Amino acid sequence: xxxxxxxxxxxxxxxxxxxxxxxxxxxxxxxxxxxxxxxxxxxxxxxxxxxxxxxxxxxxxxxxxxxxxxxxxxxxxxxxxxxxxxxxxxxxxxxxxxxxxxxxxxxxxxxxxxxxxxxxxxxxxxxxxxxxxxxxxxxxxxxxxxxxxxxxxxxxxxxxxxxxxxxxxxxxxxxxxxxxxxxxxxxxxxxxxxxxxxxxxxxxxxxxxxxxxxxxxxxxxxxxxxxxxxxxxx
Amino acid sequence: xxxxxxxxxxxxxxxxxxxxxxxxxxxxxxxxxxxxxxxxxxxxxxxxxxxxxxxxxxxxxxxxxxxxxxxxxxxxxxxxxxxxxxxxxxxxxxxxxxxxxxxxxxxxxxxxxxxxxxxxxxxxxxxxxxxxxxxxxxxxxxxxxxxxxxxxxxxxxxxxxxxxxxxxxxxxxxxxxxxxxxxxxxxxxxxxxxxxxxxxxxxxxxxxxxxxxxxxxxxxxxxxxxxxxxxxxx
Numbered sequence: 001x002x003x004x005x006x007x008x009x010x011x012x013x014x015x016x017x018x019x020x021x022x023x024x025x026x027x028x029x030x031x032x033x034x035x036x037x038x039x040x041x042x043x044x045x046x047x048x049x050x051x052x053x054x055x056x057x058x059x060x061x062x063x064x065x066x067x068x069x070x071x072x073x074x075x076x077x078x079x080x081x082x083x084x085x086x087x088x089x090x091x092x093x094x095x096x097x098x099x100x101x102x103x104x105x106x107x108x109x110x111x112x113x114x115x116x117x118x119x120x121x122x123x124x125x126x127x128x129x130x131x132x133x134x135x136x137x138x139x140x141x142x143x144x145x146x147x148x149x150x151x152x153x154x155x156x157x158x159x160x161x162x163x164x165x166x167x168x169x170x171x172x173x174x175x176x177x178x179x180x181x182x183x184x185x186x187x188x189x190x191x192x193x194x195x196x197x198x199x200x201x202x203x204x205x206x207x208x209x210x211x212x213x214x215x216x217x218x219x220x221x222x223x224x225x226x227x228x229x230x231x232x233x234x
Numbered sequence: 235x236x237x238x239x240x241x242x243x244x245x246x247x248x249x250x251x252x253x254x255x256x257x258x259x260x261x262x263x264x265x266x267x268x269x270x271x272x273x274x275x276x277x278x279x280x281x282x283x284x285x286x287x288x289x290x291x292x293x294x295x296x297x298x299x300x301x302x303x304x305x306x307x308x309x310x311x312x313x314x315x316x317x318x319x320x321x322x323x324x325x326x327x328x329x330x331x332x333x334x335x336x337x338x339x340x341x342x343x344x345x346x347x348x349x350x351x352x353x354x355x356x357x358x359x360x361x362x363x364x365x366x367x368x369x370x371x372x373x374x375x376x377x378x379x380x381x382x383x384x385x386x387x388x389x390x391x392x393x394x395x396x397x398x399x400x401x402x403x404x405x406x407x408x409x410x411x412x413x414x415x416x417x418x419x420x421x422x423x424x425x426x427x428x429x430x431x432x433x434x435x436x437x438x439x440x441x442x443x444x445x446x447x448x449x450x451x452x453x454x455x456x457x458x459x460x461x462x463x464x465x466x467x468x
Contacts (some may be wrong), residue, residue: 113422145454156453160436188347188439195436202394202429205422206452210459217451218440219390220379225444 004028005175006068008061008075008087011042014100015074017149018141018179019043023050025178030057032064039064062090069095070171072141077116077123078107084130093134096168098175099127099193100141102200113205115198124162124193138163138172139193142200144182145213154181157215158226160196162187173228183226185218238262239409240302242295242309242321245276248334249308251383252375252413253277257284259412264291266298273298296324303329304405306375311350311357312341318364327368330402332409333361333427334375336434347439349432358396358427372397372406373427376434378416379447388415391449392460394430396421407462417460419452 005022007015010031019029023046031046033039039058047054058064065071065087075083080101091097101123105114120126124139131137139162148155159176161184163169169186176184187196203214218225239256241249244265253263257280265280267273273292280290292298299305299321309317314335325331335357339348354360358373365371373396382389393410395418397403403420410418421430437448452459 113426148454185440186443187436188443192347192436192439195432198429198432202421202426203452205426206419206455206459209420209422210455212455212459214452214454217453218437218448219451220382220448221440221444221446225440225446 013146136165160187247380370399
């Protein structure tokens with residue numbers, strides 16, 4: 001991949017962890033934040049961890065959005081809709097928005113091991129309703145542990161990618177497979193994000209109960225299911 | 235375990251597979267079916283596959299229910315509520331009902347990769363509403379592939395057990411751990427079955443898309459999370 005990846009809300013634990021992994025894989029990453037100074041600070045921290053050649057910079061969210069057509073959204077559910085409305089003018093047709101949002105009940109003061117019902121079916125489907133025409137949404141990375149992403153060990157989990165646009169699925173699977181230890185799986189249509197988002201709440205419950213940083217692996221599929229065909233060379 | 239396990243709806247693929255695995259592990263299994271003759275036929279098939287010492291018999295569902303206080307329900311969602319109402323007089327206080335039902339949309343002519351909304355939150359919670367007082371419900375085995383269960387190879391999946399009764403969780407985890415290759419995980423309260431049931435629909439979608447018999451493994455938990463403490467010796 002040659003184009004930059006803009007991680008919107010990239011100063012939170014999930015966004016920082018993903019950015020760190022991509023920076024280590026040699027990708028150019030832009031951290032987006034409400035506060036440009038904070039974005040630059042996080043970018044500097046990631047550069048220090050990822051090595052001298054790491055390509056990481058920090059920008060205010062809208063600027064980060066305008067700077068790339070490959071966007072990764074890692075914000076708490078309570079901020080998702082408002083942020084997408086704000087970013088709408090900065091998104092270009094042809095862009096891919098990868099949404100990692102999970103509608104945890106914690107967003108409204110409930111438990112992180114429970115989810116809210118989202119009218120559209122999932123946070124990712126809500127995102128799809130809020131992006132401009134011509135922007136494709138893929139749902140992914142909801143189940144990857146932020147703690148594991150921010151560590152140094154290879155991850156031990158699969159990333160299920162859901163999208164109605166095969167091109168967006170492809171790009172997202174490529175990005176997932178760049179994280180050491182992760183296998184990317186095509187999870188079908190965007191509507192299936194309903195289930196993948198729920199799994200995060202289950203994993204949070206398991207983490208609380210068993211004191212871990214859990215993830216999931218899918219077993220029983222042929223090897224081909226995990227293969228990312230590198231059709232795109234951007 | 236010394237008490238018999240009654241698999242209600244045990245002539246279907248999931249029930250037969252579970253019964254086969256438990257028979258191989260030396261458990262006494264009763265196959266329940268609407269039709270006693272069909273139950274006996276399935277029991278005979280399982281005996282032939284599980285070996286000469288296998289303890290498997292077949293009874294009509296109500297008789298199978300009355301014959302044990304450890305019940306495993308493996309029926310399609312569309313038959314669950316009516317069957318539980320029918321079985322109610324045959325269930326004894328102190329029994330454990332392990333529910334493996336998944337509210338697939340296929341129950342009403344929809345897709346097996348989608349689920350129905352259940353008023354109580356999950357099929358397992360619906361079951362809990364329909365059993366007599368004093369019967370504990372645990373949700374488990376929804377994600378175990380029937381094809382894999384009916385095979386000879388060790389399974390490669392985890393079974394997440396959800397129940398509001400720690401004793402029922404314990405018994406169910408013991409039963410799960412008796413299946414070669416399965417790790418049992420305490421998934422917390424029965425309400426979490428909402429998520430575990432959904433996962434089955436996701437796995438069915440993956441099976442259709444990638445031609446496999448998928449399951450899930452939970453990663454990132456300490457070893458203790460998978461340990462079944464054998465408190466009970468029934």
